[in-house]
Amino acid sequence: MKLPSLTTEASGSAHVPAAAPSNFIRDIILEDQKTNKHGGQVQTRFPPEPNGYLHLGHAKSICLNFDLAAEFGGKTNLRFDDTNPSKEETEYVESIKDSVRWLGFDWEDRLFYASDYFDQLYAWAVQLTKGGKAYVDDLSADQMREYRGTLTAPGRDSPHRNRTAEENLQLLERMRAGEFADGSRTLRAKIDMASPNLNLRDPVMYRILHAEHHRTGSKWCIYPMYDFAHGQSDSIERITHSICTLEFEDHRPLYNWFIEQLEIFPSRQIEFDRLNLTYTLLSKRKLLQLVEEGRVRGWDDPRMPTISGIRRRGYTPEAIKNFCRAIGVSKTNGSIELAMLEHFVREDLNKRAPRVMAVLHPLKVIIDNYPENQVEEMEAVNNPEDPEAGSRKVPFSRELYIEQDDFREVPPKQYYRLSPGREVRLRYGYFVTCTGVTKNGRGEVVEVHCAYDPATRGGNSPPDGRKVKSTIHWVSAPHAIEAEVRVYENLFTKEDPDQVEAGQDFTANLNPRSLEILKGCKLEPSLEKSAPGSRFQFERLGYFCVDPDSRPGSLVFNRTVALKDTWTKIEKKSGK
């Protein structure tokens, strides 16, 4: 596929991005454009196996593939790598399409399956067999392992390695015809049993699997291995830059070998580091285990790092994409701090989420000098970051709820909120001073009594210029609507969930407090009709979104992420 280098400059430099942050894959593409490789074309693909739900690691790959193609005027295909019918299901295909779409990427009419190419792949297998480049082996899986050798010792040739092309062809046809049992024979590439790269020690191309395939049904009882399917699928689709993760580095010589033997379009495989996130597991196999063992409520449990999970949690596509673009791409294996991800949700939600007042752990406040039965409608700004968002009315009355955390009978140092004798501002309400408390039999404060200053209506500072150190939120007791709020913490207690004692697995690091269900939370009445999926900032608490479990009259919210909280930091420090 050599192309004349006459027209070089033309298409090459035209697409060079102005101030885009660099990465080594973009550099490769830039270099390719300089030499007019593939006539300057860029074609990528996102190739998931439909054996689980997509997670943040896939989001990184999706962004990489779609962004890179878009940047250089190319396209990205969605291709399901469905060569192993025993693990793959239509449910996964649908969830994957849904996740990619939700992230905001469009494969247009380029939805492909490796199984689309089964006929072609088989024809190529026949071709290699005829050419003496592949042979049918009768070794069992155990025997094959023995013959393969070890990391340090070379392998030995299979006793069936030197069958004639004619015999191999007949055997291959009989394999395909279903004459042999699962596992009894394989088709192997004839390369080099002594190669230091184990992938080149006569890798299996086809195995016998009498299994129903989600798309081809029972048409096939032999299925190509990843190595015999992926590169050729790329080639068929004329993928110029086939981006995959680091563990496939050792497979590249094999990827190239098949392409060279077959003399087909030379796609190039480029490997990058997979995403690792602290306190998070990004492995479909392990996430599946969490689902199957019932450790979480399903693939879309808001604690899961799946796209559907964090979506339900309240993350936006923009937040996820900004994150993926910010972390960059390299070949270094490292681990991104979860705080980085959280930063990008807060940043996005800060701009767009309407503010609202909600009390998660209610404490009753009675304003003794406020007229009984009086209700005032207070004007509240919907989003100080967005003037377009307008304002709303919030009812204020003699009895309110405030957050238990916002009152301390004995205030610690640097605690500025309500305590006996202290005055604070009720946001959009009034200045109130704590005049006393009512306790229950166990000595716990059950009611806080206050006096308000009518000159501070709307929360405005009084004419005497008196200042107050803090502003707290509240909800009018008679007007409050109740809701369930699900508060999440990290699913795992360890930065690296895989770090365990001998004999344990990652489930030993599961955080028993990853989900806290709060019932009887008090919300301002404007929230009454909020639809599933809507996102809000509960002032001073965090970002929350309405869960699909929510029903009119029994609202359910998820906490997406807490607000950054200076006080918690102070407390933690002094607590040490």
Add this chain to the structure above:
RNA sequence: UGGGCCGUCGACUAAUGGUAGGUCAAGUGCCUUUGGAGCACUUUGUCUAGGUUCGAAUCCUAGCGGCCCAGCCA
């Protein structure tokens, strides 16, 4: 111990032989009707040892450290 890959602030990532920069985190101050947001400032880094060079994070050599590979998974 065979082969492949990788080592830059606490984390991630730029600098492509010529000023080590950005984001997150942390800290300080300003501002504030969210202890939110915003603004300003600050701390901390080229794995080690040699070599090449006027000049090295970058090139060479040797160490050290980490990751991946012995599926008929992808």
